[in-house]
Every structure is written in C-alpha cells, then in structure tokens.
Amino acid sequence: MTTAAYQSTLPANAGWLTRTEAWLDHKGKAAWIAAMVLGFIIFWPVGAALLAYMIWSKRMFGKGCNRTARTTSRHTAWSAMKPSGNSAFDAYKADTLQRLQNEQEAFEAFLERLREAKDKTEFDQFMEDREKRAAEMAKDTEAA
Numbered sequence: 001m002t003t004a005a006y007q008s009t010l011p012a013n014a015g016w017l018t019r020t021e022a023w024l025d026h027k028g029k030a031a032w033i034a035a036m037v038l039g040f041i042i043f044w045p046v047g048a049a050l051l052a053y054m055i056w057s058k059r060m061f062g063k064g065c066n067r068t069a070r071t072t073s074r075h076t077a078w079s080a081m082k083p084s085g086n087s088a089f090d091a092y093k094a095d096t097l098q099r100l101q102n103e104q105e106a107f108e109a110f111l112e113r114l115r116e117a118k119d120k121t122e123f124d125q126f127m128e129d130r131e132k133r134a135a136e137m138a139k140d141t142e143a144a
Contacts, residue, residue: 024031040047
C-alpha cells in the first residue's frame with residue numbers, strides 16, 4: 001500500500017492524530033513500538049499513553065496494525081451520507097432510509113407495547129395471587 005493509498009482512505013478533514021495513526025499503521029507494529037519507546041525516552045507519560053492506547057485498541061496483541069477493515073467501514077458509513085450525483089438514486093436512497101427509519105420506530109413502539117403488556121400480565125398475576133392469599137388467610141382465621 002503506497003502512501004497515497006492509505007491517505008486516500010482517510011476523510012478529507014482528518015486531523016493530525018488520525019493521519020499519524022494511519023501512518024504508524026501503514027508502517028506496522030514495529031513503528032508503534034518505536035513510537036512508544038521514543039515516547040518513554042522523551043517524556044514518560046507520552047510513552048505510557050501510547051502503551052495504553054496500543055493495549056486498548058488491541059494493536060499490541062493483534063496480528064498486525066492493519067486497519068483496513070475499520071477504515072473501510074468508517075469510510076463506507078461516511079460516504080453513504082453524501083449525495084452520489086445521481087438524483088434518481090439519491091431519491092431512492094432517501095426513500096429507503098426514511099422507510100427503514102419508520103420501520104425501526106414502529107418496531108420500537110411494538111416492543112414497548114409488548115413490554116407494557118408483559119408488565120400488566122405480571123402485575124395482574126401478582127394481584128390475583130395476593131387476593132388468593134388474603135382470602136386463604138381470612139378463611140384460616142375464621143376456622144381458628
């Protein structure tokens with residue numbers, strides 16, 4: 001992968017941290033380790049921060065620093081929101097996204113009604129059991 005190839009996968013407004021991370025990923029795990037060691041030499045909290053980041057992002061124990069899957073998914077999600085230039089496709093995409101959003105809202109409303117119905121059933125069952133116990137206790141106290 002050339003320098004231009006990994007830079008083209010970054011969004012246009014990527015900051016210097018994102019570009020640095022992409023550059024280190026492009027160079028591999030050895031570059032991350034070298035940056036961490038230099039961080040410890042220059043100012044130990046920088047090295048500790050890099051070590052923590054490498055562990056947190058699983059760069060330390062992964063098979064490599066290849067972030068093509070993450071970059072591709074981020075790039076795909078970002079590019080899905082911008083217009084394609086084809087008005088018919090953009091209209092279809094907008095309609096489909098609106099339909100999916102409506103379906104999601106309807107499904108969430110259905111789940112809420114389902115939870116409410118379940119709660120009501122459980123409460124009604126609790127009240128019935130309570131009434132039975134109260135009736136049995138009243139019968140026991142009359143018998144005694």
